[in-house]
Amino acid sequence: MSSCETCVVRNRAICAGLDNQEIVALNAIGRRRSVSAGEPLIWEDDDSLLVANVIDGVLKLTTSTEDGREQIVGVAYPSDFIGRPFGQTSKASVVALTDARVCVFSRNDFDRFARSHPELEHKLLERTLAELDRTRSWMMLLGRKTAPEKIATFLLEMSDRLAETGCTPITRGPAKRFTLPFSRQQVADVLGLTIETVSRQFTKLKNEGVIDLPARRDVEILNRASLVALAG
Amino acid sequence: MSSCETCVVRNRAICAGLDNQEIVALNAIGRRRSVSAGEPLIWEDDDSLLVANVIDGVLKLTTSTEDGREQIVGVAYPSDFIGRPFGQTSKASVVALTDARVCVFSRNDFDRFARSHPELEHKLLERTLAELDRTRSWMMLLGRKTAPEKIATFLLEMSDRLAETGCTPITRGPAKRFTLPFSRQQVADVLGLTIETVSRQFTKLKNEGVIDLPARRDVEILNRASLVALAG
DNA sequence: CGAGGATTTGACCCTCGTCAAGACTTGTGG
DNA sequence: CCACAAGTCTTGACGAGGGTCAAATCCTCG
Structure with missing residues (x-):
């Protein structure tokens, strides 16, 4: 049921490109989770230290000022990657906008797995670069x-x-x-x-x-x- | 003279972690270039297709609207990586703010080298993730x-x-x-x-x-x- | 010393935020 | 099935923050 073989984003998420054996290994460290609309997956500044792939649904990434002003800094759709692997913990909350299903990993497990699977790191890099592009064009919108x-x-x-x-x-x-x-x-x-x-x-x-x-x-x-x- | 061994950012840029043999190989496909203040390194939408490491100086990354409004979407300091490897060409100009020295690579050469050197891709990934964090906190500033x-x-x-x-x-x-x-x-x-x-x-x-x-x-x-x- | 560019300062006004009220949805319980 | 409540969205009136336009001042460099 919660196996990667049947996953709808299997060929679009960063898991694409992994062979069957690797998928089994990845499957072993991740687990599915449902998040209903409005429910948070990660709190700003929390150190729950998890990362995830979106299977289904839409989630928002936000930062806030102390006095409560909020800015949505990213939106995650199916097959998108969520969270901050490697070192830093970035201060952003992740909250589901619609009912969503995600595939979560503890950050430590994921880091270790990624470092030993260059093909996955490469996919993650491409995705991060694309997200950076999108984020930068959004800066143009916000500023000008x-x-x-x-x-x-x-x-x-x-x-x-x-x-x-x-x-x-x-x-x-x-x-x-x-x-x-x-x-x-x-x-x-x-x-x-x-x-x-x-x-x-x-x-x-x-x-x-x-x-x-x-x-x-x-x-x-x-x-x-x-x-x-x-x-x- | 233009060799990596003597490079001041050798241990801070993405080249850190490469062994001597790898550095020689990287050295072979890159070349140093000076850019004086105000001079562009990459034009928006151009397909010169190059990437670079900043050795010295500061450069700005900008996007503009057709009617000339400009937004600086990033600032590159020594040891920072510039450009868009892999697939997409991102539409942003890079212009030197101060006199600067960079180490440039053709994108094709760099892509090929990176794909066969996971350690370098990992460094690039960490750097890109950090830049994404910074960019997102800047969105908060611009929007709110x-x-x-x-x-x-x-x-x-x-x-x-x-x-x-x-x-x-x-x-x-x-x-x-x-x-x-x-x-x-x-x-x-x-x-x-x-x-x-x-x-x-x-x-x-x-x-x-x-x-x-x-x-x-x-x-x-x-x-x-x-x-x-x-x-x- | 003068010219040209960058920066500062001033006057004005427009866009968008603030505050407040009203309308529309959605959900609940009687 | 309807009344009511709570949340969401729309609309209006008003004002302030920051943009626009214009002029004065200050550097820098030939």
Whole structure:
């Protein structure tokens, strides 16, 4: 049941490229875990020292100031890797946005396994480099874009990422219609805005006919070209 | 002359941990290059496809919007690794802030070498993970901090990083006095502010006696505790 | 000494945050 | 099945932080 052979992300996560024998060994040190929406997997500053692969669902990575301001610094989709192996413990919380299933490892076990399996370390490196790229382009958004630009960029990114990780019915190309894994407050925390500004920008786009909002968390993109133009 | 044996970052860069034979091989595919202040090493979107180690000096990593807004998404100090190995070419420019020396490799050569030297890939992975941590905490700053908080955080980070990379006379602990490798405009581009706001916040801190500004790019921290409190 | 660039300072104003109220969802229990 | 409550989202009024534009001042270097 909880075996890697049947895992849906077996060929997309960092486990891809491991042979059967290695998979068995990895299987031995990991275990599946379910996290329900809103439940934390890792607390900021905690030293539970675990890492994980996302099998299913969406999780947020956040940091906060002492006075409670929050910034979402990353979003993990199926096949993404979570946690901080090797040395440092990074101060970020991980909380499930939707019901999720993950494959967790103690950091020590994982570190040891990774160091003796270069192919896995390589996969992890590629993934980390890609995440760094994405994070840097998000810095551009946070530092230099206006609220309308932020919202447009966000919707386009959602449309792409939700499609590519198979979270929506449509299988090819960006999703035209999708369900956000975020509340309005969480959208605000991703974009460095307030909930009110997010709401206002959403309704503005709706009134202009660029998007439709059939339900609280549902978005349909009616005019992708406009969004691209607005994204700046 | 340009050999790795005499390299000042030999034991701090990703080359640390390679034995002499490996170093010779790495030496064979790399070459030293000088970049003077203001000169680019990599253009956004270019496919020159090179990666590099910083030997000496400071460089900035930037992305820009079409209409010319710029965001500095990373700063590379001696022993830091620059560029995007494996697959993707990331769209960021690299420009020297000070006169700098780097050790460059064609990406293909480097990729091939790295894949056959797990120890080097591991070092690169650790470095990339650390950079991702730093980048994420910078997202918090860009998305959620006020201008005074940004400036205070920036000065503290400068004081730490310039000390640890040996860019200032003081060798132990954070630097009390240092020379910024940034112009005011570049500080603005790091913090997601305008040059005017940066200037005003600097003079405000000076008037309050928290810092002194003996010269254009020089900063002396008079009251570190205040800065920490202001950093939020 | 003068020119050109960088920085500072000032005046103004716009975007977005704050505060507050109202509307819409969702869930619960009678 | 409905009333009520609690949470989420939207809308409005207002103001402040920080951006914009413009001018003055300060370095730096030929």
